[in-house]
Amino acid sequence: MNELEDQEYSYKRDLSEGSLVPSHHTHESSRMANLISHGMHPVPVYSRMEESLREDDYTTYRILPQLTCDPLPPVAHFSLASYPEYLLAQSSHYQHALGQPYSSWPSQEAFHYGMSSGEICRAVTSISSDGADVYSLEGYSTDQGFRHQDGNQPHALLVPPHDQKLPVEMSNICQMLQPVQVVCDVTGGGQVVVLNHCSPDQIPHSLMMDLNTVSLPKPSEQSCSTEDHSPTGKASDARHSEKTASTGLPQTHKTSAGVTFNLAPGPYASQLHQALCPTQTVELEEEGQTKGRRRVKWEKSKRPCNCTKSQCLKLYCECFANGDVCNNCKCLNCYNNTEHNLERSQAIKACLDRNPGAFRPKIGSRKQGNVKGCHTKGCNCKRSGCLKNYCECYEAKIMCTSTCKCVGCRNYEESPSKKSSERDRPDYSIYYQTRSPLACITPDVVEATCGCLLAQAEEAEKEGYTSAHAERMILEEFGQCLTQIVRSIFKSTSVQFNE
DNA sequence: GAGTTTGAAACT
DNA sequence: CAGTTTCAAACTC
Structure with missing residues (x-):
C-alpha cells in the first residue's frame, strides 16, 4: 500500500464525543x-x-x-x-x-x-x-x-x-x-x-x-421595501440604490489615503456562499425544485419575512433573529431597520437580557459524531416526529441529540434512503420516546471504524502475520471500536457504563 | 391563497 | 420553572 493510502487509512480513535476521527482526514x-x-x-x-x-x-x-x-x-x-x-x-x-x-x-x-x-x-x-x-x-x-x-x-x-x-x-x-x-x-x-x-x-x-x-x-439596504412605514425609508433606499444602479458598478469608498473598498455586492457572492455554506447551497438548489420551501435558517436572512405583529423586533422575526435588518421583506409595521434604531437597539437589548445567547447560532459545533453540528438548545417537538421542518434540528438537516426534549422523535437516522422510507416503516416512536441512542452511529463513525479495521489489516500485512493473526487483530480492533461506541452511547444517554 | 398545524419565543 | 399565549413559518387543501 502506498503512502497516500497509508494516510487515508491511518485513523485515530477518539469517541469521547461519539466520533472516530481519521488522523489524516480530520x-x-x-x-x-x-x-x-x-x-x-x-x-x-x-x-x-x-x-x-x-x-x-x-x-x-x-x-x-x-x-x-x-x-x-x-x-x-x-x-x-x-x-x-x-x-x-x-x-x-x-x-x-x-x-x-x-x-x-x-x-x-x-x-x-x-x-x-x-x-x-x-x-x-x-x-x-x-x-x-x-x-x-x-x-x-x-x-x-x-x-x-x-x-x-x-x-x-x-x-x-x-x-x-x-x-x-x-x-x-x-x-x-x-x-x-x-x-x-x-x-x-x-x-x-x-x-x-x-x-x-x-x-x-x-x-x-x-x-x-x-x-x-x-x-446596504436597511428597510423593508414594501411595508416601510417610515416617511424616509423608501426615499433613502432609493437614493442608495441609485448610487449603485446609476453606474452599474459596485459602490466604493475612497479614503483620504486614496484607498478604496467595495460597498456593493461582490463577484464573490455566489462562490463565497458556495464555499462557506456548501450544505446550505445544496439545500437551496434542492429547494428550487420545491417551490422555494425548505430553506435553512441562515439563508432565511436573505428571504423576506412576513411578520405582521411583532414589528420584526422579536425573535419570531428571522431577520431580526439573524441580526439582520429587514430587506425587501413583506412584513408589516417593520421597525427592524435603520429608521428605527432606537426601538431596534432596545429590542436587541431586551432579547439579550432575556437570553444572552439569543443571537448566537442555534446550530452549534459537532457532537455525537455528527459533523454537521447539533442544535445548541435542542428541539421540543411533540407532534411532528422531528421529521418536518417545524423541527429546527430536522430543518438544519441534523439529527436530534440528547439535548432535545422532543417526544416521539424519529430524527435519528441520516441515511436518505431510510428517510425516504420513513412512511413505510413501523412507528418506532413508541419504543423511542426520545432520540435513539443509536443516532451516535453516524456514517462518519462507521467510516472511521472501517478505517481503524483497515489500518489493522494493513499493519498485519506489513508485519507478515498469518491470516488468522490478522483476523484476530482486526476483531480486537473492532471490539475496541465497539466498546468506545457503546461508551459514547451510554455517555450521551447519561447512563453509567461499566466495562 | 386561505386555513390549519406546529413549535419557538414571549409572557404570566 | 411550568403552563399559557403569541407569533410566524410550515404545511395542507
Missing part, C-alpha cells in the same frame, strides 16, 4: 489545507487546547508570523467583539454613521486589504466548526499590491484599531461567522474586518471599533 486537516491554499502555512504549536487534546493525538495549529499569507508580510492577530456587542453597536451607532457617509476615516486609514472577504471567510470558517480550536490568524498587512488573480475586487474592509487587544480564540470567530454578519477586530496592529459571509451582498455592514469617530459607509 476537519482540522481540511481546514488547514484550506488555509494553505490561501497562502497561509500552518505550523503545529502548543496551545491551551492542545494541552487537553494531546493525548488523543490531536494537533492544533497556529498561523505563525513567519509563515505568512503570501505575498503579504505578517501583521495582525484577529480578535473579536461579541456578537451581542456588535448588534448593539450596530444599532446604536448607525445613526451617527449614516449621518456622515463616505467621509474620511479616523487616524489611520482604511485600506484595501487585497484579500476578498470570500478568501478571508473561507480561511476563517475552514477552522471554525467545533469551537474548540485556538487559532490566531496572522499575515495581514496594509499592502495594497495584492489583487485576486481573477482581477476581482476584494470585498473585505479593514480598519486599523486604536488599541491593542489580545487575540481571542477562533471559536469566537465561529460564533461570529455563523450568523449572517461578521465582525472581526484584527488587532495587534491589525484592523477591523467587516464581513457578511452568508449575505455577501451586504458587505460591509457595520464596524465595531470606535464608532464615535469612525464614519461608516452607508450600509
